[in-house]
Amino acid sequence: MRQIALLSALFILEVATPTGTAQTPGQLRVTSIQYDHKLSLTEGLRVIGLHLKGGFVSFGVDISGETEPQVDVNMPDTDLGDALRRITSQIPGYASEFISEHVVEVSASKDRANPESILNLPIREFSVKDTPAKMIFSSPTKYIPELKYYLSKGSDEPRDHPQLGCGYFVSKMGSDVLGVTLSLTGQSIRQILDAIAEADASLPAQPTSPRFRAEPVGWVYKRTKDLKFGVVDTWSAMSFAPHDWKLYAPK
Numbered sequence: 001m002r003q004i005a006l007l008s009a010l011f012i013l014e015v016a017t018p019t020g021t022a023q024t025p026g027q028l029r030v031t032s033i034q035y036d037h038k039l040s041l042t043e044g045l046r047v048i049g050l051h052l053k054g055g056f057v058s059f060g061v062d063i064s065g066e067t068e069p070q071v072d073v074n075m076p077d078t079d080l081g082d083a084l085r086r087i088t089s090q091i092p093g094y095a096s097e098f099i100s101e102h103v104v105e106v107s108a109s110k111d112r113a114n115p116e117s118i119l120n121l122p123i124r125e126f127s128v129k130d131t132p133a134k135m136i137f138s139s140p141t142k143y144i145p146e147l148k149y150y151l152s153k154g155s156d157e158p159r160d161h162p163q164l165g166c167g168y169f170v171s172k173m174g175s176d177v178l179g180v181t182l183s184l185t186g187q188s189i190r191q192i193l194d195a196i197a198e199a200d201a202s203l204p205a206q207p208t209s210p211r212f213r214a215e216p217v218g219w220v221y222k223r224t225k226d227l228k229f230g231v232v233d234t235w236s237a238m239s240f241a242p243h244d245w246k247l248y249a250p251k
Contacts, residue, residue, distance in 0.1 A: 026081030049240030058218035062107035102201035133200035137237035205249035
């Protein structure tokens with residue numbers, strides 16, 4: 001497991017349920033899922049997240065190649081660890097990794113180990129203050145200058161393609177949304193995104209009024225073809241939390 005520099009250790013893989021019992025994220029219950037068609041990998045993970053009982057997680061999803069895999073999400077009552085094995089076993093080369101209390105990565109093993117992968121790009125310093133995670137995930141080059149420089153090398157046009165709908169939504173209410181505050185050094189892009197997701201999941205469920213606590217989000221990174229720019233890097237935020245997530249968030 002990768003080390004992620006947070007104010008507290010992110011490898012305490014226990015979550016307290018309202019009844020006081022403790023279980024690791026992989027042991028969280030997933031209720032049975034029945035679909036009559038396949039879903040994209042990110043949508044499939046979202047469905048699994050919505051069927052979680054006893055807690056919630058945010059996924060970090062690294063889509064390998066230019067086509068997102070399709071998966072069958074049908075499964076009986078099980079736990080999160082088994083549910084993820086059922087999903088990744090359908091996609092050769094993919095695996096899941098429990099990063100921290102609330103963060104799980106799903107990616108191709110070859111990309112995770114590839115030092116040339118953009119997500120493994122080392123960043124000297126990263127710092128944000130009270131910034132909504134959705135804003136960072138949908139446009140990370142705004143908050144990581146080294147990433148912006150890396151993507152612009154050898155090109156007159158930017159290679160990154162933020163999901164503008166998500167970013168616009170957050171910017172309209174950014175002053176009211178509770179944000180994350182982090183300061184990290186010597187971490188990769190992947191580690192930074194995971195740290196943001198954990199910090200976001202750890203925000204209080206009921207902040208002091210008039211602040212608004214948005215639902216916790218994870219990150220999605222894809223490479224897609226654009227008619228004008230060719231292959232572009234696409235970044236987005238996505239919530240995977242069940243409807244009762246506030247029961248398991250810090251108070």
